[in-house]
Amino acid sequence: LIKQDLTGQHWVITAGPTMEAIDPVRYISNHSSGKMGYALASAAMARGATVTLISGPVQITAPAGANMIAVKSADDMLAACQQSMATPADVFIGAAAVADFKMKTANDQKMKKQSDTDEVTLTLVKNPDIIATLAEQKRAKIIIGFAAETQNVMEYAKGKLARKGLDMIIANDVSRSDIGFNQDENQVTVITKESIWSPDKAAKHELAIQLVECIHQHAVSRRH
Ligand code: C5P
Numbered sequence: 627l628i629k630q631d632l633t634g635q636h637w638v639i640t641a642g643p644t645m646e647a648i649d650p651v652r653y654i655s656n657h658s659s660g661k662m663g664y665a666l667a668s669a670a671m672a673r674g675a676t677v678t679l680i681s682g683p684v685q686i687t688a689p690a691g692a693n694m695i696a697v698k699s700a701d702d703m704l705a706a707c708q709q710s711m712a713t714p715a716d717v718f719i720g721a722a723a724v725a726d727f728k729m730k731t732a733n734d735q736k737m738k739k740q741s742d743t744d745e746v747t748l749t750l751v752k753n754p755d756i757i758a759t760l761a762e763q764k765r766a767k768i769i770i771g772f773a774a775e776t777q778n779v780m781e782y783a784k785g786k787l788a789r790k791g792l793d794m795i796i797a798n799d800v801s802r803s804d805i806g807f808n809q810d811e812n813q814v815t816v817i818t819k820e821s822i823w824s825p826d827k828a829a830k831h832e833l834a835i836q837l838v839e840c841i842h843q844h845a846v847s848r849r850h
Contacts (some may be wrong), residue, residue, distance in 0.1 A: 630674035640722035660684035663721030665834035677708035711765035718766035
């Protein structure tokens, strides 16, 4: 039996990649599987939380009982987050791999091959930083981000914690092929302003249980 100690809490979690349209048939995206975010949603629901899972396009099954919101672009994901947290949530976890850039202007017709040139230039502009916007707007009591890095993991993660105004950042090294993107296992380091914790490498659903406990403890200690 699992203690239902998150009953009455609303957790909002983003997961998966975003998909940015180039034209009606093409897009820019990434290899995020959504597994970590979906596992966190399941683990929070198992303890009684109400979970809204805002997900980019993924190949995995939605956890039973979650309020699912399917989105494609980062703009859509931000709008869905703001709508879900019109009343501030208890916890927001940004596990989505948001595309950094989108088309400055997506084409409304399929782009045609130009027979006279071997090059094409797409003009991209920065996507909104979803988590930084939500932190700024205080949409949740506790805001947790992920940092997938291939080098200087700790240094970059700490930078993101401060710059984005987060309470906690969960960092992992995606240059390792045995963990992270598309894998069933993950090894992370949890960083807050006061503490650093590196749980052992574990299956994403096992790790999710530990992370939910860690997030809950952080929230409890903040309330005192
Ligand atoms: O991509 P980056 O390393 O900056 O991601 C760190 C955190 O910020 C992640 O939690 C990610 O979900 C979030 N993020 C976001 N909006 C972006 C880029 C990242 O919410 N445009």
